[in-house]
Amino acid sequence: RLHNNYKYAHILIVIYIVTASLCNNRLQMRSLRQYFREEVLRLNVTTTADHIVLTPEQEEAEFARCMQENEAWNKKIADERNERLLKERERQAAEIRERLEAARVREEERMERIEEIVRREKELAKTFITHENLETAIEQALANPVDYNFSIDLQGNIYRGRTTLPGGKGTPATSGVQDTEVQQTIEASN
Incomplete structure (x- = not known):
């Protein structure tokens, strides 16, 4: 008996699905018919008014x-x-x-x-x-x-040659242009 109830429920579900599908198909067909009617009317109106025979x-x-x-x-x-x-x-x-x-x-x-x-x-x-x-x-x-060796103390005195002693002892150089250029460079950097 329970088995019959399941069969009955299954049949009802199938009927419901088929009915819904049929309604959907009818609605689609109705929409298509309406579209074609409007298209035919539009073509009839434009062809008669626009068509001039020469x-x-x-x-x-x-x-x-x-x-x-x-x-x-x-x-x-x-x-x-x-x-x-x-x-x-x-x-x-x-x-x-x-x-x-x-x-x-x-x-x-x-x-x-x-x-x-x-x-x-x-x-x-x-x-x-x-x-x-x-x-x-x-x-x-x-x-x-020519001797290119020289040293400079903290006061900016230039000692030329290899004869200067460690600790800044020796004779400061007083020989011309190169010394003044070095002195100016030192002062500019300070």
Whole structure:
């Protein structure tokens, strides 16, 4: 008996689903019919009002008028395009001239720098030690020794040479331009 109740409930559920599906299908079909009715009415209204029958002569005249209008538009657009292209070519030519002028100026400046370097090197070449003046250069270097060693105390006194004693004892250097430059640099940094 319990088994029959389950069968009965199952049948009721199936009937409910089929009924709901059928109602849904009817609603969809009703919506489609209404849409098609409105579409047919719209087509009937627009085709009767918009459709004007022309004779072949009228159609030929209308076609010729449309062709003339199209040719006029094409000519106008072609003139505008040619004018635009001419302006573009002029602008590009001016830009190219400017670039060439800038490149020429840069090249001239580069050549001037190169010539200046060559002039300086030629001047320095006069002081280079060659095989011919090697003996003279050695004699000059031995006759005039240069000592680049120096120390500076807290007061800014400069002690030149290797003969200064540790602790700042020794003779302060008083020899000219380089010492004053070092002194000015020390004062500027303080």
